[in-house]
Amino acid sequence: MNKTYDVIVIGLGGMGSAAAYHLMKKGLRVLGIDRFQPPHQFGSSHGHTRIFREAYLEGASYVPLAQRAHALWRRLEEESGKDLLAEIGGVMIGPENCEIVQGTITSAKQYNLPYEMLSAKEMAKRFPAFYLAEDEVAVYEKTAGVLFPEACIEACLKIAISEGLEIKTDERVLKWGQEGGGITVYTEKGIYKAEKLVISAGAWNPDLFGFTIPLEVQRKVPTWFQAMNKPEIFNPDQFPIFCWHYTNDLNIYGMPGFHGEGTKVAFHQGGLIGTADELDREVSSEEIAPIQRLVAERFPDLNINDVTIDTCFYTNTPDGHFVLGKHPNYDNVAIAGGFSGHGFKFCSVIGEILSDLVIKGKTNHDITLFDPVRFQKL
Numbered sequence: 001m002n003k004t005y006d007v008i009v010i011g012l013g014g015m016g017s018a019a020a021y022h023l024m025k026k027g028l029r030v031l032g033i034d035r036f037q038p039p040h041q042f043g044s045s046h047g048h049t050r051i052f053r054e055a056y057l058e059g060a061s062y063v064p065l066a067q068r069a070h071a072l073w074r075r076l077e078e079e080s081g082k083d084l085l086a087e088i089g090g091v092m093i094g095p096e097n098c099e100i101v102q103g104t105i106t107s108a109k110q111y112n113l114p115y116e117m118l119s120a121k122e123m124a125k126r127f128p129a130f131y132l133a134e135d136e137v138a139v140y141e142k143t144a145g146v147l148f149p150e151a152c153i154e155a156c157l158k159i160a161i162s163e164g165l166e167i168k169t170d171e172r173v174l175k176w177g178q179e180g181g182g183i184t185v186y187t188e189k190g191i192y193k194a195e196k197l198v199i200s201a202g203a204w205n206p207d208l209f210g211f212t213i214p215l216e217v218q219r220k221v222p223t224w225f226q227a228m229n230k231p232e233i234f235n236p237d238q239f240p241i242f243c244w245h246y247t248n249d250l251n252i253y254g255m256p257g258f259h260g261e262g263t264k265v266a267f268h269q270g271g272l273i274g275t276a277d278e279l280d281r282e283v284s285s286e287e288i289a290p291i292q293r294l295v296a297e298r299f300p301d302l303n304i305n306d307v308t309i310d311t312c313f314y315t316n317t318p319d320g321h322f323v324l325g326k327h328p329n330y331d332n333v334a335i336a337g338g339f340s341g342h343g344f345k346f347c348s349v350i351g352e353i354l355s356d357l358v359i360k361g362k363t364n365h366d367i368t369l370f371d372p373v374r375f376q377k378l
């Protein structure tokens with residue numbers, strides 16, 4: 001007879017590995033299943049680095065979540081003995097009235113987060129790699145920084161496994177269903193049963209959520225550039241993470257390299273739309289020409305021809321906010337997805353929320369913004 005688990009977690013990437021970690025901390029019998037071997041380079045949580053910031057231009061209601069995430073990342077660091085979060089500071093750049101600058105200031109004021117305003121001249125002095133236009137300003141947040149996503153996932157899984165998490169990797173979930181009051185999960189290799197289910201399958205969530213929701217999978221092409229001049233100005237002590245208003249509908253973001261990978265500069269918007277299984281992983285040289293032009297203009301000390309390219313998936317919602325909560329049709333299923341290109345920094349707290357949702361049926365964190373059925377109400 002099949003063993004029955006308290007919870008099955010489908011997808012052990014950024015969110016699922018954190019959920020498994022929190023579930024194990026609460027003493028449950030948990031099975032985690034992943035179609036690859038996490039951490040891996042096929043989903044949304046790879047590529048060396050992710051931005052962490054607390055002042056949140058996408059909405060002040062993210063701030064308490066970012067603060068809790070920060071505390072949990074630090075706890076995970078202590079427990080694992082690994083460096084996971086480097087606080088190197090961050091700058092949000094653009095014309096004074098743009099959304100990036102104003103959204104950051106609004107959320108910082110609302111939560112009394114310390115920040116500094118820097119003029120283009122002050123930026124040139126303090127962070128000489130950045131070439132701002134005269135009318136641009138920067139909001140500097142000292143506690144922003146960089147997470148190392150592969151190390152974060154590894155740390156969560158290692159600790160969870162040491163506390164009894166069972167995992168099945170290289171095993172794709174085909175479908176799941178509610179049977180006899182519990183959950184049955186069918187994979188390519190077996191059938192597993194549990195009381196509760198967490199679905200955190202990233203760009204593959206549209207195949208697994210089991211209700212209609214407008215999620216759009218977008219192929220992103222992050223790029224890393226080596227320095228041509230003055231390599232020291234691209235070191236983490238002189239080069240903060242950044243988000244930069246470029247045009248009204250185009251932002252760029254980036255961060256320094258920590259392990260020789262180069263300085264990451266990438267577009268936040270744009271990219272091929274499709275399904276995670278079908279989107280082409282090959283990138284043509286024409287596709288990276290726009291980011292090369294932009295780098296030449298804004299970071300002229302980088303070598304636009306010494307570039308490393310990767311692909312990765314955003315899973316976007318129409319409003320850019322996450323999908324996080326109980327499944328609309330099943331009380332014993334919690335879902336997490338639609339992170340719209342800004343979810344990684346929150347994995348630690350989202351893991352906690354998912355564990356609350358399946359164990360207690362509710363969470364003390366405010367997740368009303370992420371209601372999975374909000375698009376059906378439009």
Ligand SMILES: Cc1cc2nc3c(=O)[nH]c(=O)nc-3n(C[C@H](O)[C@H](O)[C@H](O)COP(=O)(O)OP(=O)(O)OC[C@H]3O[C@@H](n4cnc5c(N)ncnc54)[C@H](O)[C@@H]3O)c2cc1C
Nearest residue numbers: 011013014015035043044051173202204312339343344345
């Ligand atoms: C280029 C890029 C840059 C980004 N930059 C930032 C940033 O700076 N800061 C930030 O906060 N966020 C950033 N993000 C967003 C962030 O990385 C994502 O929101 C986050 O990684 C999503 O985690 P996830 O767990 O949902 O997905 P994933 O980590 O991809 O995990 C999903 C897992 O589910 C597994 N899976 C899928 N289908 C199945 C199946 N059928 N059976 C079993 N397993 C399955 C997959 O193998 C995978 O391991 C960025 C994203 C990209 C692509």
